[in-house]
Amino acid sequence: MESIYFTEEHQLFRKSLKEFLQKEVVPHIEKWEKTGTIERFIWKKFGEMGFFGISYPEAYGGLNLDLFYTVIFLEELQKIKSSGFAAAMWAHAYLAMTHLNAEGDERIKQDYLVPSIAGEKIGALCITEPFGGSDVAGMRTTAVKNGNKYIINGSKTFITNGVYADYYIVAAKTDPSQGNKGISIFLVDTTTRGISATKLDKLGWRASDTAEIAFDNVEIPVENLMGEEGKGFPYIMQHFASERLIMAINGHARAEYAIDYTIEYMSQREAFGKKIDKFQALRHKIVEHATDVEHCKVFNYAAAARLDKGEYVVKEATMAKLKSTKVADETIYSCLQMLGGYGYMEEYPLARLLRDSRLGPIGGGTSEILKEILSKMIIDNKNYEPAVN
Template sequence: MQSMYFTEEHQLFRESLRDFLSKEVIPHINKWESEGSIERFIWKKFGEMGYFGLAIDESYGGLGLDIFYTVIFLEELQKVNSGGFAAAMWAHAYLAMVHLNKNASHGQKVAYLTPSVHGEKIGCLGVTEPFGGSDVAGMRTTAIKNGDGYVINGSKTFITNGVHGDYCILAAKTDPDAGNKGISLFIVDLNSKGISANKLDKLGWRASDTAELAFDNVKVPAANLMGGEGNGFGLIMQAFALERLVMGINAHARAEYALDYAMQYMSERETFGKPINQYQVLRHKLVDGHASMELCKQYNYGVAYKMDRGEYVVKEATISKLKSTEMADKVAYDCLQFLGGYGYMEEYPMARMFRDSRLGPIGGGTSEILKEIIAKIIIDKKEYRAPKA
């Protein structure tokens, strides 16, 4: 691979990961999709291979590698054709674990980050609420100080890994009257008394467990407060940059996989004595999709490069998620159409990909919300930075 971003070592990692997924994951995907649950053993295998620790410091069991190993990890996960499985893996590694890695104390990292790297604990991120959606500042879940701990009440929804996870990085209001300055982050063990999880029935991402979590007088020790009281909003906003870039990368990789599959199918499918890839109307539509995918992919690589250098990329990452997910949604639609009636059949991969891709412009902030965030950045000159230490 000739690239300004990927080295020979990156390419060797990609080949090794691709081989691992082919042997250890793909044979189980249809079962996990059908059952709506991912067996626990695969988390341990990912941990043993170091895949959850790509961006984690070696002192906590990680590998401390650059961001393009993460890019490869995300791209190859899309090729197993299960948005749900991919989401379960990256939500653990790049939603829950990112907060632990950046914001947790040493003791918290030892207790939660290291076992997460090893696949022994599964994490989730609890921000979205049933009545709030993308309105983080308007959350209603509270964490009220009580003695040497906090008592949490409220609910979260659309939480990937919320049913079978072990802990949740939970956002709650420690000062309900302080708006976004009253939000704090906690590490909450999901087996704590007072927590109930309701598994949601989804259009796509069938393999992953997505939950609505309810917290009824849940006691959390003060030692599980992360980043200090009142700093949660800034920490969440800054972490959203990585989440949105992750979803942008997922989208361009998903679109690339769909286009590759469609091109192979079109080269073999014949009508009126010639392959359908020889019909101009289809060729040009496929070219449009390929061009859009390449533009998003190269843009996403550029954002990843800036992020790896420590640059402030909230605007760029938000654009990545906005444009890439909308592009992938259209590519999935068009590629299903290329297959005709077979695209509508479950035995072909496009039906599942079409369903899974539809979540792209919704999850992690809808396209409409992202446009308003970008407007605030470029028009109102607003910044979304984490609080200074």
């Protein structure tokens, strides 16, 4: 099935990326997992290799490649025993930078998108709030216009790269009386006075820095408004389709990694005088999970192909994330079980993979929220439309 979407150039890119990750990233993973801080040098190396610019215009230092190079980038990042490291990379490249490219003016693109592609600046997307969760429209952070400035007050939480980011893409209400029609998007440099970030202690994604951020009378120039005032909500919704598809691809990739690792382990492990990959109960369980993962891959690739053509695949991306993250959790749970006691040991990858995978059905919209969105589309015939810039 892969040959439908991946050319020889794609496969060469995958090989190059694998070699880069094994050489430059894997030797540092255990340190970053323990410290919770990914050192700045690796961001610059990713930038030098062009990995942050895969999907971005050449005018800003990008490569302007098709979406399946991004698919490869996401898949291979899931196979190096740290979904936290992977999250830091893709949250920068496909959450923060997506807004820079889509809604940023030329000044913002030159000052922030160009160095982001080069790995010289790190970005974070700030939408979720302590009392809001998946309820984007219910956010309380405000941005009040005062002369030639906006003054931001409020807080955000669960923000990937929140502590060591150089800039935030912040959603705030410019007109609270308008509900979701009163939300706007801003660029906020993290050196601005009045910002404080607190690192959060998480179950998984330990290498990734996740923060709660407070904005206390933070003043930014009016030029840091991105796009039109009051259009923040449709901008956010526009990009949720790609974020959900990213998390779906991450899901099938880490599940595939778990299966490959477990099959290799089973081929070496002996019990009752034979290799455990000869026990029918285990063989059949692996086959069931492999079938589920392959179904997810085929669906996710098809959705990616449509998104690459410019189609608005919010329904398919929502379905993809809902299913793929569930399949990943179920697959990794079974794979850990097949390793027995060793699956519970930290020196083997399944323990960390199980913790890391649990974020899948939560981040980027919980599975419960996704089901309600799909219910509105499938049962109530609601039609979500893309934002008009």
